[in-house]
Amino acid sequence: MKAVKVPKKDAEKTMQMLKEKGLFDSSLAMKIKKGHIVIPVNSVKGLKGLEIVDARLKKRELKPRNLHDALSGKLSKREIAIAPRAFDNVGDIAIVEMPPSLVKREALIGKALLSLNRHIKVVAKKAGVHSGVFRTQKLKVIAGQKRKETVCRENNVFLKLNAETCYFSPRLSTERKKIADLVKPGEDVLVMFSGVGPYNCVIAKNTAAKEVYGIEINPDAHKYALDNVKLNKLSNVKLFCGDVRKIVPKLGKKFDRIIMPLPKSASDFLDVAKEAAKPSAVVHIYEILNQDEFPAETMKRVKAHFPKAVLLNAVQCGTYGPGIIRGRVDFKVK
Numbered sequence: 001m002k003a004v005k006v007p008k009k010d011a012e013k014t015m016q017m018l019k020e021k022g023l024f025d026s027s028l029a030m031k032i033k034k035g036h037i038v039i040p041v042n043s044v045k046g047l048k049g050l051e052i053v054d055a056r057l058k059k060r061e062l063k064p065r066n067l068h069d070a071l072s073g074k075l076s077k078r079e080i081a082i083a084p085r086a087f088d089n090v091g092d093i094a095i096v097e098m099p100p101s102l103v104k105r106e107a108l109i110g111k112a113l114l115s116l117n118r119h120i121k122v123v124a125k126k127a128g129v130h131s132g133v134f135r136t137q138k139l140k141v142i143a144g145q146k147r148k149e150t151v152c153r154e155n156n157v158f159l160k161l162n163a164e165t166c167y168f169s170p171r172l173s174t175e176r177k178k179i180a181d182l183v184k185p186g187e188d189v190l191v192m193f194s195g196v197g198p199y200n201c202v203i204a205k206n207t208a209a210k211e212v213y214g215i216e217i218n219p220d221a222h223k224y225a226l227d228n229v230k231l232n233k234l235s236n237v238k239l240f241c242g243d244v245r246k247i248v249p250k251l252g253k254k255f256d257r258i259i260m261p262l263p264k265s266a267s268d269f270l271d272v273a274k275e276a277a278k279p280s281a282v283v284h285i286y287e288i289l290n291q292d293e294f295p296a297e298t299m300k301r302v303k304a305h306f307p308k309a310v311l312l313n314a315v316q317c318g319t320y321g322p323g324i325i326r327g328r329v330d331f332k333v334k
Contacts, residue, residue, distance in 0.1 A: 001028070003055040004039045004047065011037040014050070021046065028057040070112040075105060083109060089120075090163045090170055091150030095139065098125040110143025121145050124163065134218040135167040155180065157201040157232045159224075166196050166221040172261075175317050175328070176202045179259060179284060182330075183207040187256040190276055191215070192244045192269060197225035197237070199259055204234045213255070214239045215247045244272050254278045260285040263326050267298070270305040274333075281333045282312065288320055294327045308334035 006014045018024040018041060028040035038055050041047070064070035071080050079102060088095040094113055098106050110123035122145050128138035139148055152159045154173040161168050176199055183189060185208035191199045194214030204212045214237065216222045222241040229237045240247045258273050260266040263286040273283055283306075287298050295314035302309050309331045318326035 001025075001055060001057060002041055002044050003053050003057065004041055005033070005036050005051045005053045005055075006039065008032075008035055008037055011039070015039060023047070027060055029060040031055065031057055064112075064116060067109070067113055067116060070116055071109065074108060074112070079105060087113065087123075088170065090161075090168060091152040092119055092121040093148070093150045093163050094120045094123045095163065096123065096125050098142075106142045114144050122147060122150070124148065134165075134221070136165055136218075137167075139164045154198070155202045155206060157198075157205050158228070159196055159198055159201065160227050160231060161196045161224045162220065166218065166224055168196055168198065171318070172198075177206075178315075179203070180206045182282070183209050183257060186210050188253065188278075189213065189257045189259070190248075190255040191259045191261070192266075192272070193217075193260070193262040194225060194239065195221045197228045197239065199261065200225065200237050200239070201228050201232050201234060204229075204237050205232055209236065212237045213251070213253070215244045216241060217243055244269055248272050248276050251276070254281075256281055258283045262286065263288045267301040270302060274305045277333045279333065282330060283309075283333065284328060284330050286317075286326060286328050288324065288326050291316070291323050291325045294325060295329050298327065298329045299331070302329065302331055306331070306333055310334060 004014065015024065018039065023041045023043055025040035025042045030040065031038040038053065040057050044052050068080050068083065071083055075083065082099050083102060084096040084098065102109065106125060113123050114120055122141060123143040124139040124141045126137060127140045148164045149162045152170060155177045179199065180203045183203055187209045189203055189209050189212045191214045194200055194216045197214055200212045200214040203209055214225060216225060219241055222239060225239050255276050256278055258277055258281060260269065260273060266285050267287060277283065285298065289297055299311055311331050313330040315328045316325050317328050320326060
């Protein structure tokens with residue numbers, strides 16, 4: 001087979017030229033030979049001034065670009081068409097949604113996903129929807145290490161958790177940073193429904209907040225939150241396990257900033273937020289609702305408890321379906 005032989009120092013610019021002319025043969029591997037690089041070509045036409053040689057070059061193993069490429073030749077075209085196209089990354093765990101008709105192929109699909117990304121050590125499929133008071137989701141490991149515990153890294157903190165027993169969304173990493181950026185030095189912050197402590201840890205690590213309180217009803221998530229405070233060496237985080245309705249009155253404390261990241265029912269706890277808010281506090285409440293109702297419907301519920309509340313900001317920070325969003329309203333207590 002024909003190839004171009006060039007000194008190492010000229011290899012990069014020669015490669016660029018060959019690619020621009022469409023002459024580089026990407027199916028074959030290059031070879032290093034006594035200070036030279038042998039580059040495979042599919043034609044020698046127009047290659048004046050270059051040394052053309054006959055070379056024995058190995059076939060190049062092309063890495064699949066995506067899961068469907070990795071499954072090519074292993075599944076039928078019909079199966080590939082319905083195979084997962086995307087997955088959620090929670091630490092080193094990949095979580096996929098598997099069609100029921102591919103249940104006998106799930107191990108093969110899981111192994112293909114492992115081969116695509118060296119950072120993934122576990123592949124699990126969703127075995128149910130988020131449900132219950134704890135908003136958790138059943139998972140089944142289909143490839144890799146047999147575990148559901150992992151460590152996520154975001155915004156300068158580490159977060160240890162069990163992906164099945166604790167609710168956690170890595171997609172909200174940017175959202176948590178945005179809230180942290182609003183926190184002012186010396187503030188007392190309350191995070192309702194604090195889970196494994198992502199808001200608490202991100203705020204405590206990246207701001208000069210005085211104290212960051214967290215309340216979580218899921219005992220397993222609370223246990224991990226305590227671990228995460230130690231893991232990140234934080235001294236200004238205080239965590240409580242239980243119902244916010246019962247915990248907040250016992251705190252005997254008012255807060256400068258309150259975060260309510262429970263989008264399906266956060267508005268049901270606005271009366272609790274009112275009890276915990278300082279006279280000029282800022283509250284961040286998340287809701288899932290129709291896009292055309294946002295933020296008017298949220299503010300209507302806010303005004304029922306905070307008649308003089310001032311809207312500071314309204315942000316769409318996720319979608320749940322056609323016309324349905326996850327929105328955040330920031331308002332100031334008056």
